[in-house]
Amino acid sequence: MKRLLIIIFFLTFFAFGDQGGSFRENRPPGPPAKAFYNPADSNLNRGLRGVPYVYTEWETFYVKDGLPNDHIFSIEADGNRLWVGTEGGLALYEKGQWKSWREKDGLPWKVISDIEVSPKTGDVWLALFGGGLARFSGGRFDCFNQFNSGLVNDVVYGVALLGDMVWAATTAGVSSYNTVTGEWEIYTEKNAPMEEIWCYNADAADGKVYIAVWGGGILEWDQKTRRWNAHRDPDREMEIDLYRDDGLIHIITTSASYIDGVLWASTYFGLSRYDGRHWRGYMDHDSGLASNFINLSLGRSGVSCYNATDLGLAVLVDFASDTWVTYKKDKPTDKTWTAHSGVGNNSFVSVPTKLTLPNHFVICLDFQGDDLWIGTGHGLARGIGKDYYPGLKTNKKFLQGSRGRFFQKESPGRRRQK
Amino acid sequence: MKRIILFLLVVFLAMDLSLTAQESSQKAEKKGKSGGYGRTPDRYVPFGKFTKPYKQFFLDPLEYHGYGRQIPEPEQVGSVKIGFLGPIEPTVSVATGGLSHEESLGRKMLQGSKLAIEQANARGGYRGGKIPYQLVVRNDNGLWGASGNEIIHLAYKDNVWAILGTIDGANSHIAIRVALKVEIPMMNTGDTDPTFTETAIPWVFRVITDDRQMCYLLADFVFKKLKLTRVAALRANNRYGRMSIDEFRDAATRSGHPFLVELNYPVGDTDFTSQLQRINSLNPEAVITYGNAAESALILKQMRAMGMNQWFIGSDRMVSPEFIKNAGENIGKVAAGYPYNPGSSKPRYLEFKRLFKERFGDTPETYAAHGYDGMCMLIKAIEKAGLNRARIRDELAKMKHYDGVTGKKEFDPAFNNISPAALAVLENSRWVFYSQEEALK
Numbered sequence: 001m002k003r004l005l006i007i008i009f010f011l012t013f014f015a016f017g018d019q020g021g022s023f024r025e026n027r028p029p030g031p032p033a034k035a036f037y038n039p040a041d042s043n044l045n046r047g048l049r050g051v052p053y054v055y056t057e058w059e060t061f062y063v064k065d066g067l068p069n070d071h072i073f074s075i076e077a078d079g080n081r082l083w084v085g086t087e088g089g090l091a092l093y094e095k096g097q098w099k100s101w102r103e104k105d106g107l108p109w110k111v112i113s114d115i116e117v118s119p120k121t122g123d124v125w126l127a128l129f130g131g132g133l134a135r136f137s138g139g140r141f142d143c144f145n146q147f148n149s150g151l152v153n154d155v156v157y158g159v160a161l162l163g164d165m166v167w168a169a170t171t172a173g174v175s176s177y178n179t180v181t182g183e184w185e186i187y188t189e190k191n192a193p194m195e196e197i198w199c200y201n202a203d204a205a206d207g208k209v210y211i212a213v214w215g216g217g218i219l220e221w222d223q224k225t226r227r228w229n230a231h232r233d234p235d236r237e238m239e240i241d242l243y244r245d246d247g248l249i250h251i252i253t254t255s256a257s258y259i260d261g262v263l264w265a266s267t268y269f270g271l272s273r274y275d276g277r278h279w280r281g282y283m284d285h286d287s288g289l290a291s292n293f294i295n296l297s298l299g300r301s302g303v304s305c306y307n308a309t310d311l312g313l314a315v316l317v318d319f320a321s322d323t324w325v326t327y328k329k330d331k332p333t334d335k336t337w338t339a340h341s342g343v344g345n346n347s348f349v350s351v352p353t354k355l356t357l358p359n360h361f362v363i364c365l366d367f368q369g370d371d372l373w374i375g376t377g378h379g380l381a382r383g384i385g386k387d388y389y390p391g392l393k394t395n396k397k398f399l400q401g402s403r404g405r406f407f408q409k410e411s412p413g414r415r416r417q418k
Numbered sequence: 419m420k421r422i423i424l425f426l427l428v429v430f431l432a433m434d435l436s437l438t439a440q441e442s443s444q445k446a447e448k449k450g451k452s453g454g455y456g457r458t459p460d461r462y463v464p465f466g467k468f469t470k471p472y473k474q475f476f477l478d479p480l481e482y483h484g485y486g487r488q489i490p491e492p493e494q495v496g497s498v499k500i501g502f503l504g505p506i507e508p509t510v511s512v513a514t515g516g517l518s519h520e521e522s523l524g525r526k527m528l529q530g531s532k533l534a535i536e537q538a539n540a541r542g543g544y545r546g547g548k549i550p551y552q553l554v555v556r557n558d559n560g561l562w563g564a565s566g567n568e569i570i571h572l573a574y575k576d577n578v579w580a581i582l583g584t585i586d587g588a589n590s591h592i593a594i595r596v597a598l599k600v601e602i603p604m605m606n607t608g609d610t611d612p613t614f615t616e617t618a619i620p621w622v623f624r625v626i627t628d629d630r631q632m633c634y635l636l637a638d639f640v641f642k643k644l645k646l647t648r649v650a651a652l653r654a655n656n657r658y659g660r661m662s663i664d665e666f667r668d669a670a671t672r673s674g675h676p677f678l679v680e681l682n683y684p685v686g687d688t689d690f691t692s693q694l695q696r697i698n699s700l701n702p703e704a705v706i707t708y709g710n711a712a713e714s715a716l717i718l719k720q721m722r723a724m725g726m727n728q729w730f731i732g733s734d735r736m737v738s739p740e741f742i743k744n745a746g747e748n749i750g751k752v753a754a755g756y757p758y759n760p761g762s763s764k765p766r767y768l769e770f771k772r773l774f775k776e777r778f779g780d781t782p783e784t785y786a787a788h789g790y791d792g793m794c795m796l797i798k799a800i801e802k803a804g805l806n807r808a809r810i811r812d813e814l815a816k817m818k819h820y821d822g823v824t825g826k827k828e829f830d831p832a833f834n835n836i837s838p839a840a841l842a843v844l845e846n847s848r849w850v851f852y853s854q855e856e857a858l859k
Binding site: 071073110111113129130153154155171172196197198200214215235237238239240241242243244252268269270281283285291292293310311358359360361376377378 | 455456464465469471472473474475476481482483484485486488566567570571574588591592595596599601612613616617618619
């Protein structure tokens with residue numbers, strides 16, 4: 001009898017011990033997610049915490065409307081003016097009219113990968129994809145290239161401005177140009193912590209320059225200390241992401257956007273957010289990202305980020321509640337795009353929009369006041385931000401008002417379709 | 419009472435068995451999934467002994483979702499242009515750390531590509547319509563990321579439909595980033611850096627077996643077949659040396675035998691005494707090197723002169739007559755990974771060797787043979803797709819297998835050739851090639 005009881009005791013111990021082991025193994029890896037999203041929160045389980053703004057009114061623009069080319073690479077809003085860089089020239093949209101420049105008009109090279117406008121001088125700086133760096137000022141284009149300047153390579157992917165300095169992210173390193181002294185500096189693996197030198201994008205704010213380095217993570221330049229700091233993928237493996245929130249998702253970064261003290265970093269493997277202390281990772285299976293392949297991420301604030309993906313536009317509207325709005329064509333045959341709102345990867349409501357771009361491979365975007373511009377592989381579109389509001393609306397009066405009627409309920413907690 | 423206890427006993431036993439089965443099933447699932455990428459053996463999976471990663475990439479085929487397929491074909495073309503990017507003219511290379519040294523490889527790759535183009539034209543050109551295929555050749559062997567500028571030129575000025583190239587790891591990465599933005603298919607036949615296709619670019623294809631497969635074979639050979647445990651590394655201090663040895667280093671660590679030491683040397687160095695003295699003091703059973711044939715041969719020669727008779731393991735770049743010529747008389751035990759079996763007696767390969775020798779008066783080596791295979795794949799895709807870059811990409815993406823002169827190729831979801839590597843062993847001053855099975859038997 002005693003033997004049997006002892007056997008039962010041990011079997012019980014091992015049985016539940018095993019169960020405990022399995023439970024631990026099955027838990028999502030990484031630090032507890034409670035700080036960001038608590039699955040036990042009944043409010044979240046019921047659906048959205050509030051109503052995010054959805055761009056439903058859209059205008060589209062093509063070559064027939066005045067663009068030099070339909071393949072849009074860059075957009076830069078400058079007050080009421082909008083600069084557009086395409087695969088076939090530069091365009092300016094002002095007061096409802098388009099004006100364009102091609103090589104025959106003095107543009108040094110037709111493919112424009114990025115644009116920045118100096119708030120100090122009004123000069124327009126163009127990253128030319130294979131043609132160097134150009135300054136458009138007073139109706140004249142000045143070209144800086146490998147042979148006439150300190151530009152490290154003519155394949156320029158990104159340009160950023162910080163005070164009097166122009167920063168160019170090129171395929172073989174970074175160059176900075178002091179517009180006052182005319183002095184150039186070059187940063188490569190020899191004098192910066194670049195594991196690779198293939199720079200993809202640049203952003204600057206608050207005395208810092210951020211460079212997205214393809215294969216090298218995000219580099220941060222502090223103008224005051226003149227020092228570089230590197231953010232890399234802690235697992236150092238290309239084929240996996242070991243833990244969700246341990247750092248940058250992947251070292252193949254495509255853009256950096258710094259706003260409100262928060263860094264948003266896009267990769268072809270998902271999105272990362274860094275608030276100076278904590279990292280948060282987003283992928284298509286755990287968030288509203290339409291795809292992990294992100295061409296560009298642009299922070300609208302420290303808690304909201306717009307992501308240009310190869311399967312549509314994915315907007316993290318509210319970081320705290322993990323609320324997303326994803327714009328895409330649900331089916332290739334659809335004439336218009338649909339916006340899906342949800343929490344994390346669960347989509348709760350869908351909203352039809354008037355966006356008619358034929359392809360949802362989104363390459364670039366920018367904000368112009370409350371309006372939103374997106375550029376795709378075929379066409380440019382403006383989302384009209386009438387009554388735009390950031391974050392979520394939660395008051396009952398609003399929810400019972402006209403905007404609430406836009407929403408069509410989806411099956412509760414439906415997984416987003418990729 | 420006894421009945422109740424027995425009943426409880428049965429219930430607990432059943433629960434225990436059920437949980438064990440559940441756990442085994444979970445482990446099997448974990449094993450299957452984690453080992454799924456790059457034909458990675460379970461024992462070499464990153465963090466495989468400790469946890470399951472939050473996300474594993476490259477298990478699904480890369481897709482292109484852009485507008486390119488809808489771009490209409492040109493109504494008339496005088497020729498169907500295919501770009502070639504490779505190191506063919508000597509210059510200075512910032513990526514490789516000094517004087518360029520890959521021209522001999524690039525020229526062979528060019529010869530293989532030319533042969534494929536000439537054969538296609540002899541068959542009647544594009545779709546048999548007498549429109550010839552035309553190879554547009556550009557040198558990537560320049561300073562300051564010249565390969566990027568060359569791809570821009572090929573895509574926007576030469577208006578080629580697809581590009582073949584290149585060899586140097588840094589130049590290849592620069593080229594594919596440009597190819598991605600331009601949206602043009604890029605076939606690689608000479609860069610063995612594993613990270614090349616780990617970039618999620620849906621426009622990139624590789625036909626040569628990479629260093630991941632070669633390192634796995636070398637690691638199995640060293641740790642499983644030879645049962646050695648003490649390995650030291652001496653590699654070139656450039657991107658090739660750093661990246662290509664990576665999978666062997668990881669495999670060694672994951673096998674429980676991390677490198678005793680990993681030292682490097684500048685490209686072009688001729689005296690390795692100080693590094694070898696330090697390595698020798700650690701009493702290794704094998705020395706592994708990743709670098710070019712010239713330096714690898716000198717390292718071996720100096721090792722033997724110092725009385726170091728350990729196994730000398732290396733990369734495919736030392737599998738050459740130049741290595742044998744410069745390594746001296748006392749070669750000893752030497753083995754290297756190789757992307758294919760050049761000793762194959764398959765009729766298709768023998769015919770290719772005959773035609774190549776007839777055309778260029780020389781025997782083809784790995785870069786020529788893979789250049790030929792890669793160009794044949796591009797031509798096959800263009801014949802099927804027509805003159806549209808996105809649809810050419812789609813046809814290449816559909817090729818899960820390809821039977822080339824270098825053997826049967828198997829492509830993973832990232833369009834990387836994961837067919838097993840061969841092992842080259844120096845026997846009587848001759849390279850003898852063994853398949854994976856033969857090498858580990």
